[in-house]
Amino acid sequence: MRLERVYNFSAGPSVLPEEVLKKAADEMLVYRDAGMSVMEMSHRSKAFERIIGGTEERLRRLLDIPDDYAVLFLQGGASLQFAMVPMNLMGRTGKGGYVDTGHWSSRAIKEAGLFGEVEVVASSADRGYTTIPEIPPLPEGLSYLHITTNNTIYGTRYTSLPATGDAPLVADASSHILSEPVDIRSFGIYYAGAQKNLGPAGVTVVIIRKDLVGGHLPHTPTMLRYDIHVEKRSLYNTPPCYAIYMVGLVLEWVERQGGVQAMYERNLEKAELLYRFLDESDLFTTKVEPAYRSLMNVPFFLPTEELTATFLEEAEERGLVNLKGHRSVGGLRASIYNAMPKEGVEALVAFMKDFERRYGRRR
């Protein structure tokens, strides 16, 4: 039986900062002067109002979110945004534009097709999703352009944003929000499920420019209307209170680390350690075009299935867990989100070096 914490490279739900978990544990039975756990309090109480308000305020500070944007805490995961975006935005022209960069963007494309016309303006499918495609000038009449700014499964990320003219840019940033600086003004909607870089599963953050709310399609269920959630400040119904509280603790932690720029510098350092080793290795390989490498999700490969299985087994014995690649890509993947300490990446690289020494070709 293992009694200590491991280095958890899971793609999501994923590692949380230890300090955050300790603080949550401290406040589990009695939250400050509330006399009860956050899980037990009314979402209309003063205490919870301060929690949700404080969480929003911190996110606004960290991402420098302008006043003409609303911040929502919703349920249904990033996956529900695949439907909410077209339901609320497609009304303008009946057509949504999408860039296909793999699994999650394909899901978004499929869902949008339920509500109107979908135009896939660019795709990296022909390159096995190992790159971000060049995006041509957009056709007329798109209600929006949807992109997946970090591709969790394939390990790619946008390093510049497409020009979209009048069409608002909508981004699924689930797997790298707060990992690098971003200008929210470039986006109409910027959304992220919490369970990668923000907190536990159960809440999805949606940052939306206020002029984009209110144009939902007829028959859009009340719970799926952005205008309702904006008007009610995410309190139309009971929100995922505890998950929001946890996101607040994670944001507090990010602020203590020095904010998004400091996270970015740490993330660059961590990713560089891993990619440098992979580039020099004779045994491990990586497929993503270097210019588009993700700082958060690093897929890599060994030459045989057998070696891959051995690697996973030995890694686990050393407390390096959840390194199996996504089933659609195979191989291995290390997710090194904000909360993964540099020591975790160092331990992984040291193990990979040792593994290569023992199993690599003799030179």
Ligand SMILES: *Cc1c(COP(=O)(O)O)cnc(C)c1O
């Ligand atoms: C994990 C992930 C999703 C799915 O999120 P859910 O919260 O499970 O719906 C969508 N998009 C991206 C980029 C992801 O990494």
